[in-house]
Amino acid sequence: MKVALTGITGYAGLQLYYLLSQHPKVEAIQIYQHDLEKPEHVAKLNPRLSEVTALAKPYDSGAIMEENDVLFLATPAGVSSHWAQPYLAANFPVIDLSGDFRLKNPAQYEKWYQKDAASKDALAQAYYGLADLKENPGQHYVANPGCYPTATLLGLAPLVKQNLIEVDSILVDAKSGLTGAGKALKKANHFVQANENLQVYKPNQHQHIPEILQMLQSWNPDVKQLQFMTTLVPVDRGIMASIYVKVKAGITEEKLEQAFREQYANAPFVFIQEEGLPDLKSVVGTNNCRIGLAYNPETKYLLVVSVIDNMLKGASGQAVQNFNQLFDFSSTAGLHLQPLAF
Amino acid sequence: MKVALTGITGYAGLQLYYLLSQHPKVEAIQIYQHDLEKPEHVAKLNPRLSEVTALAKPYDSGAIMEENDVLFLATPAGVSSHWAQPYLAANFPVIDLSGDFRLKNPAQYEKWYQKDAASKDALAQAYYGLADLKENPGQHYVANPGCYPTATLLGLAPLVKQNLIEVDSILVDAKSGLTGAGKALKKANHFVQANENLQVYKPNQHQHIPEILQMLQSWNPDVKQLQFMTTLVPVDRGIMASIYVKVKAGITEEKLEQAFREQYANAPFVFIQEEGLPDLKSVVGTNNCRIGLAYNPETKYLLVVSVIDNMLKGASGQAVQNFNQLFDFSSTAGLHLQPLAF
Amino acid sequence: MKVALTGITGYAGLQLYYLLSQHPKVEAIQIYQHDLEKPEHVAKLNPRLSEVTALAKPYDSGAIMEENDVLFLATPAGVSSHWAQPYLAANFPVIDLSGDFRLKNPAQYEKWYQKDAASKDALAQAYYGLADLKENPGQHYVANPGCYPTATLLGLAPLVKQNLIEVDSILVDAKSGLTGAGKALKKANHFVQANENLQVYKPNQHQHIPEILQMLQSWNPDVKQLQFMTTLVPVDRGIMASIYVKVKAGITEEKLEQAFREQYANAPFVFIQEEGLPDLKSVVGTNNCRIGLAYNPETKYLLVVSVIDNMLKGASGQAVQNFNQLFDFSSTAGLHLQPLAF
Amino acid sequence: MKVALTGITGYAGLQLYYLLSQHPKVEAIQIYQHDLEKPEHVAKLNPRLSEVTALAKPYDSGAIMEENDVLFLATPAGVSSHWAQPYLAANFPVIDLSGDFRLKNPAQYEKWYQKDAASKDALAQAYYGLADLKENPGQHYVANPGCYPTATLLGLAPLVKQNLIEVDSILVDAKSGLTGAGKALKKANHFVQANENLQVYKPNQHQHIPEILQMLQSWNPDVKQLQFMTTLVPVDRGIMASIYVKVKAGITEEKLEQAFREQYANAPFVFIQEEGLPDLKSVVGTNNCRIGLAYNPETKYLLVVSVIDNMLKGASGQAVQNFNQLFDFSSTAGLHLQPLAF
Known part of the structure; x- marks a missing residue:
């Protein structure tokens, strides 16, 4: 699988990068970043990735769908509501870690997030991926739950x-x-x-x-x-x-x-x-x-x-669970993590 | 005032020592310790008091009453229930930071503390010193509230x-x-x-x-x-x-x-x-x-x-408030403390 | 003593306020703030002082000298180098917690602080107040040492x-x-x-x-x-x-x-x-x-x-020591502080 | 590989268990514990392993060598000096996380550890496994370096x-x-x-x-x-x-x-x-x-x-590196770990 990831500058994006880079079914991770005009070193975007030599590319939904099998969106609230349409139209698999597609009622979203909501139709196409309670019935746009x-x-x-x-x-x-x-x-x-x-x-x-x-x-x-x-x-x-x-x-x-x-x-x-x-x-x-x-x-x-x-079960780990469900991988693939506690 | 203090090895006792040593009405603090056979340097009992040159004396209720005007008991649960009688008998002022005299019902004490309770009569003589809500009506044995x-x-x-x-x-x-x-x-x-x-x-x-x-x-x-x-x-x-x-x-x-x-x-x-x-x-x-x-x-x-x-309002600070009430000092005497927060 | 304080929005200024408000020789603390156009509630400038009802006044060196006996400057580097002149000229007591008057050599200051230095003459009038090592010989402008x-x-x-x-x-x-x-x-x-x-x-x-x-x-x-x-x-x-x-x-x-x-x-x-x-x-x-x-x-x-x-010995506490020296108060006045450690 | 592990009650033993349980070349981990008389649930020995259903066995060097391919010793100082002989005699692979076989000079060990040292001969058979600097030339007893x-x-x-x-x-x-x-x-x-x-x-x-x-x-x-x-x-x-x-x-x-x-x-x-x-x-x-x-x-x-x-490079992670070297596995096998930092 080739996976696209946007949001590498934030906590959830970095955590996702760590998880996906060890996932047995992931062959390549491509980073996209919305505010780039030309490709830029990932290490510049996030100093914690100082040894990563890959380049991040400017965000472009067409290129993302062409070059990848799935997109992880680790963007803040208010972004994917504007970005989702091409993916929904193409039925392209998206795992969206933001809150933009979780609430089915646009008015509720606007009340609590104080931002413009996606359309009711768009929201209806998203699946609320509480991964430990239900299997995804086949919907391609996954609203990954909040922590x-x-x-x-x-x-x-x-x-x-x-x-x-x-x-x-x-x-x-x-x-x-x-x-x-x-x-x-x-x-x-x-x-x-x-x-x-x-x-x-x-x-x-x-x-x-x-x-x-x-x-x-x-x-x-x-x-x-x-x-x-x-x-x-x-x-x-x-x-x-x-x-x-x-x-x-x-x-x-x-x-x-x-x-x-x-x-x-x-x-x-x-x-x-x-x-x-x-x-x-x-x-x-x-x-x-x-x-x-x-x-x-x-x-x-x-x-x-x-x-x-x-950051794991409450964000990026559950996103990987949803990825596993979407593509029928083992539910624990990429998630054999060791606790740090003693 | 000469004040006696027992329990200097614990947190509440040390905190009381710090407070009392700056209290404008306290002329001398004498430390008593139950497991001493002869006087011992306070610094040995609690290394945080390494510059204190005074000696702690063996615990002795008679000497305490003779040499002091009030006793602060910063002992663990199960101690003052056994120690209180001479002070109650003599109507000697005691501020007891432990839980032994807070519950009026001995059966309740024994259920929750799993230790022997003081007698119902003894318990009745103690005043529950929730200092910010009520003035002490004159009782000399103060059960200082829990945190x-x-x-x-x-x-x-x-x-x-x-x-x-x-x-x-x-x-x-x-x-x-x-x-x-x-x-x-x-x-x-x-x-x-x-x-x-x-x-x-x-x-x-x-x-x-x-x-x-x-x-x-x-x-x-x-x-x-x-x-x-x-x-x-x-x-x-x-x-x-x-x-x-x-x-x-x-x-x-x-x-x-x-x-x-x-x-x-x-x-x-x-x-x-x-x-x-x-x-x-x-x-x-x-x-x-x-x-x-x-x-x-x-x-x-x-x-x-x-x-x-x-440690202050929930223990030693409130004990000083009760001390102030008991002796009609200003309620804030010795308690002009500066927060450490920014 | 009436003391003026500027810099209440920062850590050192707040700490000074706490110390001075309990200092036995301080009768009034007046707060001055450089970016005010008219008096403003201190609580607005620093929410930790929510119960302080006093007003902070716009910074004005003339008013400060008229209304106070001493000024504490808890301003960042690069401020007092510009503000000091009227106080030096009037021989008005100032305790400056910033680094602006510590280095005698203006070139050194400019190299390490990358800001304009006070003049060599002005610097020569300041006393480096390492309070535990030497008594102030009488200089009125005290450069309070760094932490x-x-x-x-x-x-x-x-x-x-x-x-x-x-x-x-x-x-x-x-x-x-x-x-x-x-x-x-x-x-x-x-x-x-x-x-x-x-x-x-x-x-x-x-x-x-x-x-x-x-x-x-x-x-x-x-x-x-x-x-x-x-x-x-x-x-x-x-x-x-x-x-x-x-x-x-x-x-x-x-x-x-x-x-x-x-x-x-x-x-x-x-x-x-x-x-x-x-x-x-x-x-x-x-x-x-x-x-x-x-x-x-x-x-x-x-x-x-x-x-x-x-924040104490390394800033505001030492500033109070310097204040005590400057006015011949007891060296420990206002500094009877209790440790929080156990 | 079947691996034996002793010391599961301590930090390094638990960390080793986490690592080995995800190691691609490890088929089974068997826990041995010195103070057992009969097998006991691992979860009893270390509550952090509450979901592990395996039993820990009493420590027995003969059984360990018979049932396993390698032994990890995560015991405190002073233990393996007494335990090592049968493994050395049999040339059985051991990775020893304690300090007992690091110093070549028994007198130095006794001076710094204040315990009896292993014999000079025994010490000579151990290899100091500073894994990032040199490959193990083939010695079977590895003294894993200190942190x-x-x-x-x-x-x-x-x-x-x-x-x-x-x-x-x-x-x-x-x-x-x-x-x-x-x-x-x-x-x-x-x-x-x-x-x-x-x-x-x-x-x-x-x-x-x-x-x-x-x-x-x-x-x-x-x-x-x-x-x-x-x-x-x-x-x-x-x-x-x-x-x-x-x-x-x-x-x-x-x-x-x-x-x-x-x-x-x-x-x-x-x-x-x-x-x-x-x-x-x-x-x-x-x-x-x-x-x-x-x-x-x-x-x-x-x-x-x-x-x-x-706990990783300074103990259990390096122990896995030494394990990989000893058996010619990829040097990063079992060590694809994700940082927790952001």
């Missing part, structure tokens, strides 16, 4: 689908490392601000809220809203979603655990803890999601702790 | 006292730095385990749960339970209590904010944010509590973010 | 002054926390870049090299050069200068230690370790410098480890 | 071998993350002690000093001693060796750089920076060593900055 939605939805799926919880009780207190806040220099990610600190951000305003809600509602239309908060914690990578839900009367702890085990029996990247709750570091560096449960018989609350590496 | 209860109760007081929230909806997701986990060497506080990590601990089993509940119930007997979780975050100091509560129908945002402003109008250490939510670092190094509110009109949930320095 | 020079010079003074080392062997490997790299957003201080990382910066090009050399040469003209390197380490505050020097033949370890003890016998902020080498954290939050020695009889190298808090 | 020696020797090799520096000027200021200090709970690796701190340790007493010196002297007998210091920095992984050497008169910068480029022209894991100095994070997660040079024409000092991941 918080991935951790949260994997932690809620069996509960909502099997109707085990009070649907109006869902409350998520999510914590994220600083890679989640992006590469752009901001006060919040200055070391002196972020280190030894906890920062709640975008309270009730995170653009991942409607993405989570849309999926929950597709599983159970009774879900009406979601209390979701995000806090920056001083680590590089990782998301911990602490998900609190009120368990329905009569549902036992065994039933809850069984629902998780059944849901993920054949999911090679999702692990339900045998005992205890997972720590964040257990997944950093891997494409895994680890889930643990703590039921409180006094309050009837279940805490689901769901941890992922936001 | 999580301090952050949580200050964040809930106006809501529960004024009956503004659904009392069965209280859910606290608290985050703490590693000083909160103590000085004893444990796997969870090894740098390689704690760094770049998030660790949920004691799920539904933290001994501060009954302490919080006891106080909430004293304010509103309708409070029956509490969903409370604790996560270790890789910082040295600080607690952020993310408190989620469902607001009663008809209560406006303005009413909520007003309740907080009124409650703390005369509290020199409690600050209600003008806008935004406080970050953890804004209080580290100080005796302050900062509180911010984020109301979600969709879900009717109010998030109260309450941050403190667990 | 690296403070740590390094305190670690070298007894050795160079008493001629105990080979002067051509001095090599300093200095490590600094991120506050040392300033508040401006840069790639090097993005959390994801700085965390879990070590970054050597400005190799052989740090502007503190000539400052150190100038002072060493004033002590011993035989010193010709200096090998000095700086590495950013992922901590907020603190400098550790690891100073390697070859000891002259015949000089014993006892002699070396004695030289340090004698030098700092009356320096209330400098501590020579009784045993072992100081860790960085032992000084963070204080105005102290701690020094430890490790002599290697095989190589004849002495390692001097000198640690300071770069 | 500091690897970073330091790769940074010094071309300079010492080509006689470009004053051999009595070598000074190394090395910084290491906390994994370098091991898994055992100690005060120095408690989070509250290590975080936001720098700790110089084992001054002039680190057991890697004679290991470095032995190799330097094999390259150039004129090297007599070494000034080497180690500082713990608050990161999980990585070593930065800041190597200072005085360049011989007449040696140009170009010559210095050329020496490095020639030395490592065919070394797939060693990279000489095109410009600037490498940051630590550029190698964490990989088996690479990155080297940068900064020459100071004033002082004639060359700073060589050599960075490695101490």
Whole structure:
């Protein structure tokens, strides 16, 4: 396979490059960059690739489709909504890591992202690729899920689908490392601000809220809203979603655990803890999601702790999973990653 | 004042020593240590005090009362329950930083601490010194509150006292730095385990749960339970209590904010944010509590973010506040601390 | 005393504000800001001062001298060289935390700072205020030393002054926390870049090299050069200068230690370790410098480890020391700071 | 290949397990553990391997040789000196990550490690496997180098071998993350002690000093001693060796750089920076060593900055390199690792 990649200057693009360069089915990676007038050394675009000798080419959808079998878009919000049309028209495979094709309702996109949405028709052609829960039925434009939605939805799926919880009780207190806040220099990610600190951000305003809600509602239309908060914690990578839900009367702890085990029996990247709750570091560096449960018989609350590496399972790793699904490769191809934790 | 201090080998004792050594009303600090047979250099007991030339003396309640005006007990749980009797009998002022005298019900103490409780009579003589909410009415044995209860109760007081929230909806997701986990060497506080990590601990089993509940119930007997979780975050100091509560129908945002402003109008250490939510670092190094509110009109949930320095407001700083109250000193005496944040 | 302060938006200015607001001799702090057209709330200029109700005034040297007894300049390099003249002319007391008046030779300043220097005459009127080594002889314009020079010079003074080392062997490997790299957003201080990382910066090009050399040469003209390197380490505050020097033949370890003890016998902020080498954290939050020695009889190298808090002893704390000297206050006035370490 | 591994409870053993489980030539990994009486689940020995279903077997050299093709020893100092004999006698391939077979002189081992040494004969049969500098000539017992020696020797090799520096000027200021200090709970690796701190340790007493010196002297007998210091920095992984050497008169910068480029022209894991100095994070997660040079024409000092991941290139990664050499596999087999840095 020849794969095209755009967005090499950002975190997700670099991570994708690392993964694809070791993928057994990838023969060549070609880098395209939107603001080039002529080819430029990749090492100039991203100093972390100082030993890469290839040239990045100016972004050109025609050339991309001619020279490659698939395109990975690791561009910021507001780009692929404008770029997608030729690929959709040609039914050319695209894996889009941005938020532009995740929400089916253009008005929702415009409300939460405050940018122009793609058309309703275009959005309808995209597949929401939550790769550990469903196989792609054949759609070529994959909207790769956001990092918080991935951790949260994997932690809620069996509960909502099997109707085990009070649907109006869902409350998520999510914590994220600083890679989640992006590469752009901001006060919040200055070391002196972020280190030894906890920062709640975008309270009730995170653009991942409607993405989570849309999926929950597709599983159970009774879900009406979601209390979701995000806090920056001083680590590089990782998301911990602490998900609190009120368990329905009569549902036992065994039933809850069984629902998780059944849901993920054949999911090679999702692990339900045998005992205890997972720590964040257990997944950093891997494409895994680890889930643990703590039921409180006094309050009837279940805490689901769901941890992922936001750059892998929450972005580029899941993108490779979607790539594997799209082309019928082994689901773990290119994703045999070693954790760094001890 | 001559003050006695025991527990100089631990974090809270050292922090108290630092505070008391700059307190304008403290003329001498005498260190007592339970496992000494004869006087020993303080520097030997705690290398951080390498320039202190004083000697620590063997612990002896008679000598302590004879030579001092007040005793600070910075001992672990299970010590002061055995030591308190002579001080109670003599009505000698004690500020006890441990959990031994906080719960009024001995059975509760024994359930949560798994140690022998002090007698019901002894417990009844102690005053729960949540210093920013009430003045000590004159009791001489002060049970200094725990760190999580301090952050949580200050964040809930106006809501529960004024009956503004659904009392069965209280859910606290608290985050703490590693000083909160103590000085004893444990796997969870090894740098390689704690760094770049998030660790949920004691799920539904933290001994501060009954302490919080006891106080909430004293304010509103309708409070029956509490969903409370604790996560270790890789910082040295600080607690952020993310408190989620469902607001009663008809209560406006303005009413909520007003309740907080009124409650703390005369509290020199409690600050209600003008806008935004406080970050953890804004209080580290100080005796302050900062509180911010984020109301979600969709879900009717109010998030109260309450941050403190667990070693100061959550332990030794509040102990000095209680000392100031006990002896009618200015409430801020010895507590003009500068934050380290920028 | 009424003190004027300019530079409240930066780290050093904020730290000065914290210190001066607790200084027993300071009655009022007035903030001046160069880019204001009319008075503005201090809280707007620096959100960390959200509870300060005072107004900052537009910068105006005439008003400053009229309304205050002293001026603290916490401005970046290249500002005070232009601003100093009226204060020098009026012999008005100024404590200048920038590098503009430290080097006596304008050409050196222009080479290392790549900005216009103050005039040679103006420079001659400034006093280099290395406060733990010498008392100000009465000069009113104090050039407050840089952070690296403070740590390094305190670690070298007894050795160079008493001629105990080979002067051509001095090599300093200095490590600094991120506050040392300033508040401006840069790639090097993005959390994801700085965390879990070590970054050597400005190799052989740090502007503190000539400052150190100038002072060493004033002590011993035989010193010709200096090998000095700086590495950013992922901590907020603190400098550790690891100073390697070859000891002259015949000089014993006892002699070396004695030289340090004698030098700092009356320096209330400098501590020579009784045993072992100081860790960085032992000084963070204080105005102290701690020094430890490790002599290697095989190589004849002495390692001097000198640690300071770069924002206190290395900037604002030393500025307050200079203020105390200038006005004959107790040398420790306003500097009774508690370390945060345990 | 069937590989035996002992030491799975430690950091290096776990890291080896991760690497070997992805190695294309490894068909089975069998775990042996010295303190077992009967087989035990690996997950019990190391909770990070909670999904591994294999059993660890009691340590038994006969069974190990019968059931495997090679043994990796990831045991602490003082173990393999007692265990090696049967493997040496049988000429069975062993890769020993401990320090027990690195020093050729038993007296040196006993001085620096303060443990009994293996016999001189046994030591003579071991090969010091500095894998990026020389191919194993066929010896079956490989002493895998220490982490500091690897970073330091790769940074010094071309300079010492080509006689470009004053051999009595070598000074190394090395910084290491906390994994370098091991898994055992100690005060120095408690989070509250290590975080936001720098700790110089084992001054002039680190057991890697004679290991470095032995190799330097094999390259150039004129090297007599070494000034080497180690500082713990608050990161999980990585070593930065800041190597200072005085360049011989007449040696140009170009010559210095050329020496490095020639030395490592065919070394797939060693990279000489095109410009600037490498940051630590550029190698964490990989088996690479990155080297940068900064020459100071004033002082004639060359700073060589050599960075490695101490757990990979400095331990388990290099062990896999030695494994590849021993069995004539591709030198990069099993070592296509992705960095985590951005």
